[in-house]
Structures are given as structure tokens and as C-alpha cells.
Amino acid sequence: MPGKVHVQSNINGEDTDFLCEPRQSLLEVLRDVLSLTGTKEGCNDGNCGACTVIMDGRIVDSCCVLGVEAQGKQLTTIEGIASADGLHPIQQAFLENASLQCGICTPGFIVAVKALLDREPKPTEQRVRHWLAGNLCRCTGYDKIVRAVLDASEKIQASPR
Amino acid sequence: MKEIDYAVPKSVSETVSLLAEKGNQARCLAGGTDLLVQLRGGRRSVELVVDIKEVPEANHLSYDPQKGLEIGSAVPCYRIYQDEAIANAYPGLIDAAAMIGGIQIQGRASLGGNLCNAAPSADGIPPLIVLESTCVIAGPNGTREMPVEDFCTAPGRNAMQDNEFLVSLRIPSPKQRQGANYLRFIPRNEMDIAVAGVGSSVVLSADKNSIESARISLASVAPTPLFVKEAGDALAGKAITEEAIEAAAQAAMAAAKPITDMRGTIRQRRHLVGVLTRRTLQGAIERAKEA
Numbered sequence: 001m002p003g004k005v006h007v008q009s010n011i012n013g014e015d016t017d018f019l020c021e022p023r024q025s026l027l028e029v030l031r032d033v034l035s036l037t038g039t040k041e042g043c044n045d046g047n048c049g050a051c052t053v054i055m056d057g058r059i060v061d062s063c064c065v066l067g068v069e070a071q072g073k074q075l076t077t078i079e080g081i082a083s084a085d086g087l088h089p090i091q092q093a094f095l096e097n098a099s100l101q102c103g104i105c106t107p108g109f110i111v112a113v114k115a116l117l118d119r120e121p122k123p124t125e126q127r128v129r130h131w132l133a134g135n136l137c138r139c140t141g142y143d144k145i146v147r148a149v150l151d152a153s154e155k156i157q158a159s160p161r
Numbered sequence: 162m163k164e165i166d167y168a169v170p171k172s173v174s175e176t177v178s179l180l181a182e183k184g185n186q187a188r189c190l191a192g193g194t195d196l197l198v199q200l201r202g203g204r205r206s207v208e209l210v211v212d213i214k215e216v217p218e219a220n221h222l223s224y225d226p227q228k229g230l231e232i233g234s235a236v237p238c239y240r241i242y243q244d245e246a247i248a249n250a251y252p253g254l255i256d257a258a259a260m261i262g263g264i265q266i267q268g269r270a271s272l273g274g275n276l277c278n279a280a281p282s283a284d285g286i287p288p289l290i291v292l293e294s295t296c297v298i299a300g301p302n303g304t305r306e307m308p309v310e311d312f313c314t315a316p317g318r319n320a321m322q323d324n325e326f327l328v329s330l331r332i333p334s335p336k337q338r339q340g341a342n343y344l345r346f347i348p349r350n351e352m353d354i355a356v357a358g359v360g361s362s363v364v365l366s367a368d369k370n371s372i373e374s375a376r377i378s379l380a381s382v383a384p385t386p387l388f389v390k391e392a393g394d395a396l397a398g399k400a401i402t403e404e405a406i407e408a409a410a411q412a413a414m415a416a417a418k419p420i421t422d423m424r425g426t427i428r429q430r431r432h433l434v435g436v437l438t439r440r441t442l443q444g445a446i447e448r449a450k451e452a
Contacts, residue, residue, distance in 0.1 A: 005167065022167035022210065025197065045198045047352070049265055058239065058268035064194045065269070068167050069212065112264070133351035134263020 009070040011036070012080030020067035027051045029067035030077060038078035040104050042136070049135035052108035053077050059115045061134070078107035081114055090114055093152035094145070101139035109135050113149050122153055162201045166209045173299045173328060176216055181301055181324040183209045189326050191219070191235035192269035194262065195278040211326075218328050219273070224250060230332040234273025239264075241272070251332065252448055253341025253362060254292060257284040260345070263352050273327050279313040279385065286313065286386040287360030287378035288343045294332045300325035310378070310388035338365040338373075340448030342441040345380065346433045355381040356425040359413065359437035361445045363396070369450050372396045377409060377438060382417035382430050389416040392438065401446060410438040 004019040011034070020029045027044075030036045030053070042050030044063045051062040054076035081088045087095070090113050100106045109132065116123060116131045123131065128149045129142070137145060170176040180187050186208040190196055199205040213219040214235045221233040222240055224247045232241065238258040242248055248255050254272075261270055261284050275285035276296070289309045296307045301324055309330070312320050321327065345358035358380030364373045375393040380386050392412035399405040419430035 021164065023162040023165045023200075025201075044201065046194050046262070046266060049263065052265055055268075058237075059265050060268045061194075061265045064192075064197050064266075066167065066190075066193065066197065066210070066212075069193075069214075130351065131264055134265045 005068050007068055007071050009073050009075055011075045012077060018067075022066065022068050024067045025063050026053070026055075026065040026067050026070055026075075027062040029070070030062060033067070036077050036079050038107050040107055042104060042108075047136065048105070048108075049112060049132075050105050050108040052111045052135065054111060054115050057115075059112050059134075076111065076114070078111055081110055088114070089155045090117065090149070090152040093148040093155065097144050097148035097151060099140060099144040099148040105135060105137045105139075109137070109145060113152065116149075117153055117156060121157060123149070125150060162197075163206060165200070165207065167212065168209060169212045169215050171215050173216055173218055173304075176211060176213055176326055177299055177301055177324065179209065179211050180326060183207075185323045187211055187323075189213050189234075189277070191271045191274040192237055192266075194266050194270040195274060195280075213326065216328075221329065222247075226250070226334055229334040230254075232272060232330045232332070234277070234327040234329055235271050236273070237269050237271055238267040242267075250335050251292065251341070253343055253360065253445065254288045254332070256341075256343040257288045257360075260284050260343075273330060276309065276312060276330070277319055277321075277327055279315070279317050279319045281316055281384055281386065282355045282358070282381040283386060284343065284345055284355060284358055284380060287358060287380050288341060289330060289332070290378040290386065290388045291341055291360045291362035291376040292332050293376070294330050296327055297329045297331060298325050299328045304328065306331070310386075313385040316384050335452065336364050338367070338369060338449050338452055339363070340365075340445040340450070340452055342444030342448065344437050344441050344444070346437065354424060357381050357417075357419070357430045357433035357437060359434060359441045361438065361441035362393075363442065363445045363449050365401075365446070365449045371398065371400045372405070372446075373398070375409065375442070375445075377413055377442075379413060379417055379434055381424075382419040382434055384418075387416060387418075389413050392416065396442075406439055406442050409442060410435045413438040 040050040042048035046064045219233040219235040272285040341362035343360040345355035347353035363375045375396040377392040
């Protein structure tokens, strides 16, 4: 019977060791082993983006990554977005624009937006919509989310942290 | 998901030994966007997952205008479309690499995996076929090469033995005055499975008024991606006219063997093959004129 594997990753800036079974997805490891339950399970098959995390600078669906594949990787989850000083401007913009209702899709959206704005600080609306095609929301529709992203982009430009 | 073992071989030969040991109870893992979903859903069952991302040849991406493009089978789509030289040389391939799934999927999924998964609807396969790509396959007796159009044998099945794996894809250098284009029809803007897809490639004559040669390949309208040789041949030596393009579209429609399912009907799919063949040929010709 396959035993547990020792994996070392850097998660939200902290070197983290964990044990997991090879069959466990990174999503299961984050939630069930590391108690980082901010990352949500939606479809569990790579369609909805609720489980989006940043792995070595790229967004991935953590349901489609094995926990053991995180060996040596740098991960950012929703828990790594806000700072000790308060919410990240993206999170603030989601609140101010009423961009969430049930909230299950929100962590995935915010992580995906963080990766976009880190790379492209001033995306067009079309670029935002294209970037977020892999994140599904079944409550609000997308207009308020897109508005929040453009709003966050402007606020980050105005006062870079 | 049932229990699995996990191995991370560091070389082609180590990978082949692992596969030889486990037979059909092993499967290679690249981006995992098909395999992990299949394992979890019980559609596939294996004892050993062999992660090939640390095999250098499977993770290698290089382009040389003389030698062409070599794409390791585990190279994720984003690395292909982010490379400016590759994007400029192979826009027809980028059409598909930037279209498979969303940004999350493109961060992991590879064209090699798209090919091995052998879905009839795979967007990555028609562009590879029209660009005359070959598969580099490693097994116990070394490596062999096979044209991509011969690789898929049935839905979800490919021409490899259990003890073989796809190491890389080789795409010849773009010819002078060559252009390619891939388009699919989906009811949404993004993130959907093709109802029908068509890839076209053309090489124009020196005066750019006629077509020297053309290749056309179809997705989602047969049990495997189709290479429709007769549709491309219908254009060889012909002046660029609406009639010539229509003849190729008719040949492509005749070759399609679609089924009716939840995504589309036979009639709609055959019609789409005609529309997409005409549009991708126009797109390929435009690109060839600029090339």
C-alpha cells in the first residue's frame, strides 16, 4: 500500500512541510491537511476555478494538481493575499463593488486577479474577461467582478504598496 | 480517487523501465488536467502515476528557424504562446495553445497530453497535423517517430504500446509563404469543447496568387481527429479563388463523419466543417501573404 510522502513547499511565504498520500489533490492537501480552507472546492474537475492558487507564478486549478507535485514549489493561496495591515486592494474592491454573493467563487477570482495585476497592472476590460474565463460565478454575473478588477487596478496604480 | 503510487523519473530510460514494469497499470502525468480528472471520476484506473515533468526531453522547448520547433510532451501551453519567436513562427499552433481551457488549464496542460488523451475534440491536434508534426515516442528499443495524423486510433486511444511514452513533438520550420489557422465553433466565448474544429495550412506560390500545397484537418467530427488529404490536394496548384476554397470545403464536409450528441447534430457539424474550412483557409492565406 502506498505510504504517505513528505513534501516541502513554500506556502504564502512560509516554508511548509506536510505529509500526503499520492492520490490527494493539492486542493485536498490545502484544505484537509493544512487547514487552509480559504481555497474552495467547486467542480473538482478543472472547470470552475474556485480552487485557483498561484504555483510558481502561474495560476492553476489546485484540484488538477497532486499534492506531491507541490514539492519545491512556491504557492500563494487566498490566505496569502491580505497583509497584516488589512485587505488587499483587490479584496477591498470586491467588497466595494458588491462583487460577491455566496462567496464560494470569490477566493479563486481574487487569486486569479492577483496573478493578472502582478503581471499586467493595467489590463483592458476585454483582457480581464479573457483572463477570468476559467473562473465561474453562478450568483452575481460577471459585470460587478470585472468592475472590481478595473477599480482595483486603478487604485493600485494610484497608491502602489 | 483509488490509491496510487507516484514516481518522478529523471530520464527517458528510467521512465521506460517504470512503464515496462507496470504495463497498463501505469500512466504518464504531464499537466494532469485530463488524467487526474479521469482517475478521480473512475474513468481510468492505474496503480502508478509517472510524473514526466523532470525528464529533461519532456520539459524541453526549443525553436531554431533551420531545424524547426521541438516541444517536450509535458511543456504547458503558456510556455509555447509566451515565447515570442515561436508565436511569430507558428501562429496557427498558437491559435490552439491559447484556446485550450482557461488560463489555469493553460498553466499546466500540454499539447503532448492533449494528443495522448486522443479526444476527438482536441483543439491541439489539427494544427499539429496541418503543420506536418511528428511524435517522438520512446520505448524499450529506443525512440521512433510517427506522423501526428497516425497517432490517434479511437476516442481516448493512441498508437503507443503500454511500455512507450510520448517524449516530444517535432514541427518542421515554417516554409516560405506558409500560413496556418485553427478555429473551432463553441456556443460560449471560452472554456468549451469544440462542436467542430478545423485547422488549415497553405503554402503560396512565389507571386502569392496561387496555392502550392495545403493541408486540412478536422476536430470533433469523427472518432479521431481527421487529416483530410483530398481537401488540401484539391487546392494544390490552384489560383486563390472562392471556387477553389469552396471545393476544399466540400471535400472536408464529405470526409467528416460526425455524430449527433449533446453538443451538436450531424447536420450542424457538417455545416460547421464547411464554414470553418473556408474561414481557416482565408486566415491561413492572409498569414501566408504576410509570412
